[in-house]
């Protein structure tokens with residue numbers, strides 16, 4: 001299969017407002033796809049549609065050949081929500097073991113995921129007592145357990161220092177090399193360059209869906225942040 | 241549903257509880273302290289204490305577990321853990337039964353302590369056995385858990401969740417026959433009382449008070465309470481949506 005996720009004409013309304021206006025895109029398997037866009041542009045909403053927890057108005061989202069959210073998919077998916085969704089009143093290890101148990105896995109897999117995100121030292125600490133960055137890594141660890149085929153990460157690197165961010169991105173690429181598909185949202189443009197492919201969202205519409213190199217070439221600049229701005233300006237000129 | 245996941249979930253909830261020492265202490269000690277308060281209130285009138293304390297042994301776990309569960313479930317919702325859980329192989333019933341099991345166990349411990357204190361320290365006397373009182377208390381606690389899970393679906397905030405206590409729990413306490421014998425209520429009130437599950441729990445406890453052996457009325461009442469708990473759990477599952485707006 002070439003595409004892990006296929007989104008067609010996806011329209012989502014949240015609180016009487018249309019938040020996604022007919023998005024269509026493909027997310028290739030075994031690659032890291034970045035989902036970028038300004039705050040409030042609809043990244044989390046698109047991600048929620050892919051993991052199957054968002055009520056959609058119309059359109060389809062197919063994941064690994066099945067409708068998003070269908071029961072067999074739940075074994076293949078690792079999801080990190082934007083706000084760290086781990087239990088603050090459990091230790092890192094207790095959290096990881098619980099999420100491992102949900103997949104029928106044991107302590108070994110849980111501990112490996114904790115080590116993978118660099119939290120081995122803090123594994124007996126209560127999540128509530130962790131720093132913000134540590135907490136979001138604890139949340140990430142719980143999604144990595146059991147090598148899901150599709151990893152959907154909503155801003156997983158927020159609050160991490162540059163060294164850790166580089167480590168995490170290296171880990172993402174390792175996973176992709178092993179066949180995992182990753183969808184990673186971010187609004188830090190310097191992370192865009194680390195992705196194999198980019199989806200650029202603005203106000204609920206897709207304004208770019210290409211490799212970073214192609215986006216740089218199309219907008220005539222090497223700086224992805226500048227490229228994004230130019231794409232927006234071009235669209236505004238067309239609209240005007 | 242999967243037994244493995246249900247047990248893992250119950251274990252996780254109990255572990256959360258264990259890290260919260262103060263809540264554990266309150267859960268275990270408060271009912272016994274309140275019974276002691278009753279003991280001194282009804283100083284010298286043993287029969288009234290026996291009647292009221294017996295009923296309280298059923299009402300405390302119901303109220304406490306209702307509150308604890310509503311808040312716990314609301315937290316799952318607001319912190320995003322629920323959203324995440326619903327993208328894993330966990331079934332809705334795994335989660336709900338996990339809560340029922342975990343807080344049911346906590347209630348068994350609480351019920352045993354409160355009942356033990358009532359009989360040994362405060363001289364509670366019943367014709368029937370203390371073991372039945374604990375059993376009824378646990379079934380009542382599970383009813384509280386189930387109603388708490390169901391109600392938390394309608395609450396967006398902690399303030400709203402807490403407001404369900406006066407709406408769902410207090411009328412059941414008022415109409416269960418503790419304050420006014422049910423036969424003396426006007427017809428329509430008695431009708432409402434008949435429809436409320438706590439009424440049956442209180443009747444079952446009263447049966448333990450007056451009869452040496454478990455009566456068929458007591459068993460029937462217990463089945464009604466357990467049935468109500470199952471219905472509330474099923475309703476809670478029906479209102480728990482994987483997809484949200």
Ligand SMILES: Nc1ncnc2c1ncn2[C@@H]1O[C@H](COP(=O)(O)OP(=O)(O)OP(=O)(O)O)[C@@H](O)[C@H]1O
Pocket residue numbers: 014015019037038039040041042043044045046082187485
């Ligand atoms: N529960 C909700 N009810 C109503 N509107 C919502 C809800 N959640 C989000 N929205 C709106 O939907 C739009 C898209 O939100 P979304 O969370 O997808 O943005 P985002 O791109 O993830 O932003 P950020 O980078 O800040 O996380 C926003 O305008 C937001 O106000």
Ligand SMILES: [Mg+2]
Pocket residue numbers: 043044045082154
């Ligand atoms: Mg977001």
